[in-house]
Amino acid sequence: MQPLFHFAASNLVISAIYLARGNHESRSMNKIYGFEGEVRSKLSEKFVELFAEVFCCLPLAHVINQKVFVVHGGLFSVDGVKLSDIKAVDRFCEPPEEGLMCELLWSDPQPFPGRGPSKRGVGLSFGADVTRKFLQDNNLDLIVRSHEVKDEGYEIEHDGKLITIFSAPNYCDQMGNKGAYIRFEAPDLKPNIVTFSAVPHPDVKPMAYANNFLRMFQ
Template sequence: MEAKNENSDVSRAEEMKNQANEAFKGHKFSQAIDLYTQAIELNGNNAVYWANRAFAHTKLEEYGSAIQDASKAIDIDPKYSKGYYRRGAAYLAMGKFKDALKDFQQVKRISPNDPDATRKLRECEKAVKKLKFEEAISVPVSEKISVAESIDFHTIEVEPQYSGARIEGEEVTLDFVKQMLEDFKNQKTLHKRYAYQIVLQTRKILQALPSLVDISVPNGKHFTVCGDVHGQFYDLLNIFELNGLPSEENPYLFNGDFVDRGSFSVEIILTLFAFKSMCPSSIYLARGNHESKSMNKIYGFEGEVRSKLSEKFVELFAEVFCYLPLAHVINEKIFVVHGGLFSVDGVKLSDIRAIDRFCEPPEEGLMCELLWSDPQPLPGRGPSKRGVGLSFGGDVTKRFLEDNNLDLVVRSHEVKDEGYEVDHDGKLITVFSAPNYCDQMGNKGAFIRFEAPDMKPNIVTFTAVPHPDVKPMAYASNFMRMFN
């Protein structure tokens, strides 16, 4: 009887795995994870189930969970090359090249004739070599010279044959921005002189801001918060179509992750920065976890900047991203941050104001948690699915709001099927503004409009619009393109 039960569990587990594989093929990755989990509950000694679930976690950018699952697959079957392969891919996605290299070396040992494993190992070796070289020639932070200080855009000639948008004089005007948007729509590039002007003027504005910015919306006026746009320029234009261009009367906050993954990140960042330099109170910009050197190296922004602008712009954007504020408070009631809350209780708004943000994001501490954390349904705190930051429950949200006399947390950072999700008894809203994320998730996008004085969230959802045939991650590093 015992054996019969075991057999039926094993065959039911196989059935669950097959259903999970179907869900995975249909890009329903959360559903696939649930089904693989059911298979694992019925038969936890099958390395394939763990490795498959690791792959689904990778698709949702839950690299911490992917590494745990792949490690479990390896424990069950140390000769199962897919386990090392999945774990190596997750390490790569986190920028942990040395750990990834060890796993791909193991794949090669197990499958010496696999051409795919050979190719990935070669790319990984190249990445580690490059990293070692960069570490060897890097200058200590204290001795770094600002690249912005070395640029005078006035001295850059505009060739007579240039036919795109022009800034006449020192001021970025609405006419210029509209012309630039039209040019971008038609896949024309902006002259480097004007790109420098926009980025340098924005840098000056951002540099003067505190790490936590207070926003005041007068009675009768409204304010719009958008989540991640991730290089999806044509969807950004659609947001402006639906909700109007940013202006003093129609202000926006873009809550981080402007760049990477989508292949129109240069167009997005120049658009947001142009509005910021045209009218600082028309648009507020928060740093996301992708406004960082390590992410931009892997997920496409660095390659795109190099291709559309120049090497010097790579350094300039890296510098200016360090000036972006980390959080905003609207009308003393709504706390807006890219990622989430903290590993300790008792964090006050004054602690966030006091963060010295002018650096690459550290791997722990308040700044890291603001950029990387995610909510969880259970109370308390748990490890992050991403392997960075943490997961926090409704009790953590409630306590933070009470401690700071706030009503609501608005955050972004996670793709949601409907473009948004309300959690923690209505005290926390996730908003994500990149529909059909990476051209494959099928999700809606959303933005939130608040009207003063009641500041109730009015959520507007929208679907993806067509874009020119340039694939997401088109400029990403070779090894990331291999995994997509």
Template sequence: MANQISEEVAAKANAIKEEANTFFANKKYEDAIEKYTEAIELNPNIAAYYANRAFAHTKLEAYGAAILDGDKAVEVDPKYAKGYYRRGVGKYALARYKEAAKDFRIVVKLAPNDKDAKLKLEDCEKTVARLAFERAIANNEVVKKVSDTLDLKSILVEDSYDGVRIDDGQITKEFVDDMIERFVAQKKIHKRFAYEIVLQARKHFMEQPSLVDVDIPKDHKLTICGDVHGQFYDFVNIFRLNGRPSETHAYLFNGDFVDRGTFSLEIILTLFAYKLLYPTGMYLTRGNHETDDMNKVYGFEDEVKAKFSETMFKIFSETFATLPLAHLVQKKIFVVHGGLSSRDDVTLDEIRNIDRIGKGQPGQGGLMSELLWADPQPLPGRSPSVRGVGQRFGPDVTENFCKMNNIDMIIRSHEVKHQGYHVEHGGRCVTIFSAPNYCDSVGNKGAFINIAPDKEKTYSLDYVQFDAVEHPKTQPYGNRFRAGF
């Protein structure tokens, strides 16, 4: 039975809800969540309050929290279509396609004229059918990797192609410089060269362990960058501000190169090309967005299909599965995209020996998934993540991991920070985020960390902040489903 609320309290709650709506409209989602929560505490009987808060959680990728709010909305009002809709979006984002389809089916029944819900239901049903078909094939025969069957020699480069070419498989500085200029001008490279870059990168990463050691020689420098999420023009600006990769200046990009922004393909091809040009001048960590589930929802799959082909996306998927999961810098800094495990006994050697290639996709549980999805929290211990995958870990967890593995700190990414970086857990945990004005809406700074050998200790850290730059205005990929995000 609903709580009895006076007209005065109900009116106050509604006024606070309107404040929350204003925050939401201005893309201040955390403030909106705070206000929706105030309204709910005053009047827990309004399903729309929970659905609105679920939408704000979705904007912050807190899908677990969005699902819980969807649960509450339909508990308050079992015929409230938007509650099922918000819950379905959260489940879809976490690749829970069958469950999402059930919610969208209810929405279509309650609101037969909702075209968007019909499209989402159709998308879910097609995805469920495709995954079932792929599982059936995998159970009945050995499925060959597309990467192992593609014949590059059959792809001819027309005489009219005006870019620098790859000859005899050799990536040159001239080629990489020309490729970046083409991308800045919104031009593509030939598909033959794109395939060659990705296939060579896959071969290289397959030979690396899941935890890669990075040593910085004397008079060299390493720059660590966080998420860049398809923001190619901000990505190039990092090199403009800080210098391009070279034999003496290495970069480590810590996951989430793709999705969200509309120039993900340009970023990942540039990163792979630099890795091939300077094997010890570019290091790449897998992020939670270098996965099939995220690429389907957040645009990279559709972007690659639009700019090249489905075959190209399959090869990217197979290559992302070979990316290392973490790096160890100067034997003292553990660099990982998400964070720490739900277990206290995880060693660097265990991480180093994870069979990431055999597993392929990280799934939503276990050590590999946790490394990609976890987030720090200020309180001790661990708690469930609002994302719906992974968990949150406190300063005591970080301290224990560092002491047990004889390291100083962890550097991770995965979360937008207003200043571009954030230091917590007594200096043991640093978040670095390198996509300024994230999604053209958050207004945050980007940042990177320059690390160099130090005479008095193993290394020194220098944090550098930067602002967003202008870029061409384009429509997001994957927009048919993204309407609900």
């Protein structure tokens, strides 16, 4: 059984960073979208393998103060999933195309109840009722996830029980969106959302190291 990281919010200076795995932390996504090519170009093949190994060690989710569930993608195709089920997932592998690990990395919220097919072709879409049931089953208050570009850098959905946060402003130098992050301060853990705009960066074209097939559409 692998650990689901639990950590506490406080008013102290942060002394550690907790990383979570996303859907792009996989060999297939790294190859298609350019990370593998950039690492190989700037470093070496050894580092390509090292990153792949590190990505397989990243936790799939976190819980802050036993109340806030943090994940990259979203929830599940079945009800009744407990934190203990997530802890039991063997994450030290490439993500499968179905099951709990896949859904944690790939799923998205939807504005209507129930579940539906994913616009991505992987994972699923889930409604506010699914969010509410998961929170109740696990005695949690809030879900924080990312995985989707938002114009203002964030969006609050599902009756305030789910926040999408996206920290990359002007995504791929094309979307014009703001970035955002959340600060949770003890003891009430009320989310304080901070937004910001993009700043100049080195002149590297978006997807410069991407798979040649993808560059055909730019």
